[in-house]
Amino acid sequence: MKEKISMSRKVKCTLLNIIMLAACAVICVILLGIVGFVVYRGAGNITVDLITNKPSLLKGTIGILPNILNTLYIIVMTLVLVLPLGVGAAIYLNEYAKNKKIVKLIELATETLSGIPSIIYGLVGMLIFVQFINLDTSLIAGSLTLVIMTLPTIIRTTQESLKTVPNGYREGSLALGAGKWYMVRSVVLPSCIDGVVTGCILSIGRIVGESAALLFTAGMANEVLGIFEFFKPKMSGSSLTVALYMYAKERGEFEIAFAIAAILLVLTCAINFLSKAAAVLLKRKGSGK
Amino acid sequence: MKRVTGFIENTMGIIFTVCGFLAVGFVVLITGFLVVSGLPAIGEIGIIQFLFGRVWASTASHPSYGILPFILTSVYGTAGAIVIGVPLGLLCAIFIAKITPKHVGIAVRGAVDLLGGIPSVVYGLVGMIVIVPFVRKTFNLPDGANLFSAIIVLAVMILPSVVSVSETAIRAVPKEYEEASLALGATKTETVFKVIVPAAKSGILTSIALGIGRSIGEAMAVMMVSGNVANMPSLFKSVRFLTTAVASEMSYSSGLQRKALFSVALVLFVFILIINLILNLVVKKERE
Incomplete structure (x- = not known):
């Protein structure tokens, strides 16, 4: 049987297989190389001092506590703002909208938003929130910029989850005399919670990794802000990514930069794992019913 | 009671509608702000001079605002990243x-997804410390921060998509x-390359368009490895992209x-819109 395949075909196939294997190996080596290198250079520099101090010339301390807190603030504030909007939009698209053309238009707009690069978001955020609304470079301006940026993610994941809610649920609820909003609140929303959670995780991933959109909107300050200060206008602060950029590019302090990079990698891994877990749950639900 | 419920129903309906149109509103807002703030300078400088001027010297005593170097750098950089990244990724x-067996595939896919989640500044940092000195030594250059380093970093960054x-x-x-192909006597590898890949053409094209979008829009990583001087692009010269031009001087x-x-x-935005348009056309064609 095997002899019927000519030698040249065999050689060609083997060669192609080897090339594909090589491509795959190169990609894995790149990943391992990046992760290994960052951990090797950065892990040793992560000390308790580093993550519990703020940088101060007077005291001679270095630290990234302000950047950690700023990142957290931005995540919380962005999610609080974007969740209702994104979930609301998904509900409109899936439950309320009747005109196909309108749905098409909105989906086109969402796709456009998700294709816009973050530097443009940064610039437009600066124009709108920093200058036009006059919030100054502040964490709130940064968060508002990220709200626009993460909106498509939340809409998409929620919508995907809404599509898995069986129509019988909706019909049953309506047949019992529930209004549309009552039906959405009591039947549809509870069943799409996993999509919302997935959207949150993906958004957090995007926010943690974001730098260009924050550079001109959230600013570069390294002060520790109190829990009630961060949503006030004019409170600027740099996130971990922006701090990494400043330490590496502007100041050449690579030890701190690599420590931040290692922390970011750990966060990336954690978010990746969580999103995979959420996707598995979503799939199970989708096939289970 | 009924009136209250009816009121709530209507209000919620309106709220959801507003949420739904928010995305459209944001697109209009972004476009509007970019056009309004981007057009005056083009008018002042002259569109031909602006788009095709070869010299960008914004801080000189006789400033010159030609962005051809940025446009070409972005185009060359993206093309280079595609040429390296697409075959590798595909x-x-x-x-x-x-x-591969299924579990190997899952493991590699996990690695690729992780690669996609790494923040761009981390790519920039690794590029700065590893690739830039490597390029400098290998090609015996005074400085390794150039278009070539940027292309390598971009090629890695588009791999996940x-x-x-x-x-x-x-x-x-x-x-x-x-x-069918196997039954006709083709080997597995032949089947994959001659039957499956052509059948998946539109999805593959979509992935390339996404890669183009990602690499043309990348700012921070590129800023850290490209040297950031407004030269006309050349592989081993320090260059500035459309994105980094905005980020570095703003x-x-x-x-x-x-x-x-x-x-x-605004020019960058137009580029992105064109890519999105092509992407949409490709996807639409596929559905038909």
């Missing part, structure tokens, strides 16, 4: 979708195609220089 996608979208497209090809710009930066952003 071969890997085919391999993990069709050739290329691999994951292509892989999904390849997996979606109906199994009958494969079985913080200290003023007057016409600042307005010109908004115009650069």
Whole structure:
């Protein structure tokens, strides 16, 4: 049987297989190389001092506590703002909208938003929130910029989850005399919670990794802000990514930069794992019913 | 009671409608702000001079605002990243979708997804410390921060989109195609390259368009490895992209220089819109 395949075909196939294997190996080596290198250079520099101090010339301390807190603030504030909007939009698209053309238009707009690069978001955020609304470079301006940026993610994941809610649920609820909003609140929303959670995780991933959109909107300050200060206008602060950029590019302090990079990698891994877990749950639900 | 419920129902309906149109509103807002702040400088400088001027010297005593170097750098950089990244990513996608055992595929896919989640500044940092000195030594240059380093970093950064979208497209090809080809006596590898990949063409094209979008829009990583001087692009010269032109001068710009930066952003935005348009057309064609 095997002899019927000519030698040249065999050689060609083997060669192609080897090339594909090589491509795959190169990609894995790149990943391992990046992760290994960052951990090797950065892990040793992560000390308790580093993550519990703020940088101060007077005291001679270095630290990234302000950047950690700023990142957290931005995540919380962005999610609080974007969740209702994104979930609301998904509900409109899936439950309320009747005109196909309108749905098409909105989906086109969402796709456009998700294709816009973050530097443009940064610039437009600066124009709108920093200058036009006059919030100054502040964490709130940064968060508002990220709200626009993460909106498509939340809409998409929620919508995907809404599509898995069986129509019988909706019909049953309506047949019992529930209004549309009552039906959405009591039947549809509870069943799409996993999509919302997935959207949150993906958004957090995007926010943690974001730098260009924050550079001109959230600013570069390294002060520790109190829990009630961060949503006030004019409170600027740099996130971990922006701090990494400043330490590496502007100041050449690579030890701190690599420590931040290692922390970011750990966060990336954690978010990746969580999103995979959420996707598995979503799939199970989708096939289970 | 009924009136109250009716009121709530209507209000919620309106609220959801508003949420729904928010995305449209944001697109209009972004476009509006970019056009309004980007057009004046183009008018002042002259569109031909602006788009095709070869010299950008925004802080000189006789400033010159030509962004051809940025446009060409962005185009060359993206093209280079595509030339390196797409074959690599596509071969890997085919391999993990069709050739390897399932668990190997899942492991590699996990690695690729992780690669996609790494923040761009981390790519920039690693590029700065590893690639830039490497390029300098290998090609014996005074400085390794140039277009070539940027292309390498961009090629790595587009890999995740290329691999994951292509892989999904390849997996979606109906199994009958494969079985028919195998039954006719083609080997597994021949089947993959001559039957499955052509059938998954539109998904693969989508992945390439996504890669183009990602690499043309990348700012921070590129800023850290490209040297950031407004030269006409050449492989081993320090260059500035459309994105990095905006990012690097924005913080200290003023007057016409600042307005010109908004115009650069407008040009970048138009590029992205064109890519999105092509992407949409490709997807639409596929559905038909």
